[in-house]
Amino acid sequence: MTPLPGLKLPKQGQVCRLTKSLYGLKQASRQWFAKLSSFLLKLGFAQSNSDYSLFIHKTASTFTALLLYVDDIILVGNSMEIINKTKSILHQTFRIKDLGKLKYFLGFEISRTKKGIHMCQRKYALDILNETGMTNSKPCQTPLMSDTKPLFDTNNTSYNADSYRRLIGKLLYLTNSRLDINYSVHLLSQFVQAPTAYHHQAAQHILRYIKADLGRGLFFPRDTNLQIKGFSDSD
């Protein structure tokens, strides 16, 4: 690397040989992930096969899971002792900030009550409404316009494809906590290639539906038996 401006060089023409990665290097994120994962494996964590960013530490009586999102880490488990130990080892090696109990992660607002855990994207939804100028629109109670036929009418001229695509992208992220808009958003996402006025209208309809209850999200009850349930249907 060329020496940074202001660095005093003992000899002219010298350069910096990097031994650690720096922001902007193409491999920076990979090097970090490689380092942390090998460190966690040494601590006795096992990497999950279904999600490589999930690490699990198990003993006869304890269970600890660590979830990694680049520089954000979630630690969860039944043993405070192991959680605290992991925290302090991580802090010694990497300098971490302890953000306390999980409240805000990747735009999800997480709150805990006696009855369970609630997760929503209120702020994210509000930001979408602000950006699209829909803050003062009239809320509505259905996620999709009743007449969907015109959506498939491709004869109309398309316009504003950029803003439509951006909006669909944001709505797609919102489906993580709003499963109720899943169908409409995925239906509308079929038309990002050439959106017509009617598609824009349908997207606005979704926004007005979201506006009706911004804090709606997912609730994970405390009082439940953990079981995988499957549903099937036949014609």
Add this chain to the structure above:
Amino acid sequence: MNREIQALENNKTWYLTNLPNGKKPIGCKWVFKTKYNADGTIERHKARLVVKGYSQQEGINYFDTFSTVAKLTTVRIILAIAAAKDWCIYQLDVDNVFLHGDLN
């Protein structure tokens, strides 16, 4: 800016050496950002040294760039289990995350 330099030095990010023949050094620059609080007041001025990664060539300067991120279904499952089992959930944040990786 001084804090960032301190972090880079503590980390022993580089050492000075002569340029090997026929090699070109990669450029770097400072990026300055002002962080604001929610009410619009200035929280702090942030400086970060970045290298110009766009001049790196795949296969020569780097090989793999992959890094995983958590799937959101995993996040939801973790929350669901933690709710049912009454487990504590904590959140940590790593400082200067990309300065930690080793290069060889």
